[in-house]
Amino acid sequence: MTLYMIGIGLTDEEDITIKGLKAIKEADYVFLECYTSRLQVVMKRLEKFYKKKIILADRDLVEKKADNILDKAKNKEVAFLVVGDVFGATTHTDLFLRAKKKGIKVEIIHNASILTAVGLTGLELYKFGKTTSIPYHEKSFKPETAYDVIEKNRKAGLHTLILLDIKPNRNMSVNEAIKILLEIENKRKEKVFTKNTMVLGCARLGGDYKIKYGKASEIGKEDFGKPLHCLIVPGKLHFVEKEALENWK
Ligand SMILES: C[S@@+](CC[C@H](N)C(=O)[O-])C[C@H]1O[C@@H](n2cnc3c(N)ncnc32)[C@H](O)[C@@H]1O
Numbered sequence: 001m002t003l004y005m006i007g008i009g010l011t012d013e014e015d016i017t018i019k020g021l022k023a024i025k026e027a028d029y030v031f032l033e034c035y036t037s038r039l040q041v042v043m044k045r046l047e048k049f050y051k052k053k054i055i056l057a058d059r060d061l062v063e064k065k066a067d068n069i070l071d072k073a074k075n076k077e078v079a080f081l082v083v084g085d086v087f088g089a090t091t092h093t094d095l096f097l098r099a100k101k102k103g104i105k106v107e108i109i110h111n112a113s114i115l116t117a118v119g120l121t122g123l124e125l126y127k128f129g130k131t132t133s134i135p136y137h138e139k140s141f142k143p144e145t146a147y148d149v150i151e152k153n154r155k156a157g158l159h160t161l162i163l164l165d166i167k168p169n170r171n172m173s174v175n176e177a178i179k180i181l182l183e184i185e186n187k188r189k190e191k192v193f194t195k196n197t198m199v200l201g202c203a204r205l206g207g208d209y210k211i212k213y214g215k216a217s218e219i220g221k222e223d224f225g226k227p228l229h230c231l232i233v234p235g236k237l238h239f240v241e242k243e244a245l246e247n248w249k
């Protein structure tokens with residue numbers, strides 16, 4: 001029948017669109033992708049609001065066992081929920097293409113994404129360069145990609161949005177992200193991300209958000225409260241952007 005791929009927004013159960021809610025009401029199965037982002041409320045609240053049982057879809061199910069979802073959509077209505085927008089950041093293009101190949105009808109219902117919510121900072125969305133992410137560092141896994149991306153974007157005068165790691169029981173904070181970047185700076189000494197680098201720490205955009213602008217050393221000490229958090233390193237600033245950032249000092 002149909003695979004509905006539905007963005008459910010950034011904050012809570014009420015961020016869903018009317019179209020999205022209608023599709024869920026008609027669905028025989030409702031999956032919630034649970035590894036790329038999170039709402040600020042527990043799943044039970046979604047189940048109560050949608051009046052449907054939700055099946056959590058982890059990375060293994062979506063990436064390796066996607067047929068378990070797609071085969072159901074051959075003769076049933078299936079809703080696949082993604083926090084934020086369906087194709088925001090980590091995309092679900094693979095699931096979309098596989099469904100098409102199997103001849104399954106797919107309907108996409110969009111919603112707000114972190115990629116556009118950062119517009120609230122006053123930085124022009126058109127002037128963001130490559131988006132990057134910081135995973136938790138482990139003994140044998142200390143990627144420096146974010147540092148390289150900041151450097152490249154900065155050279156081009158572009159802003160960098162840095163998404164932070166999500167693990168089943170912890171979410172990276174702005175403070176942890178700054179600490180990791182300063183550790184990389186300490187090792188590489190290329191003056192890409194120093195204590196004096198101006199950054200924007202953002203938390204819970206779309207909800208009871210907190211945004212702070214200042215030197216990495218100051219923002220690294222700020223308490224941003226509950227997840228989710230992200231970090232922005234601004235590039236070259238237009239005077240309107242400068243004025244907007246003053247608000248968050
Ligand atoms: C892969 S991205 C989100 C993708 C999602 N589909 C979307 O369109 O927003 C997840 C990361 O974005 C950031 N993020 C998501 N929602 C956020 C929010 N409301 N406020 C601050 N950061 C957020 C966090 O760093 C989080 O780990």
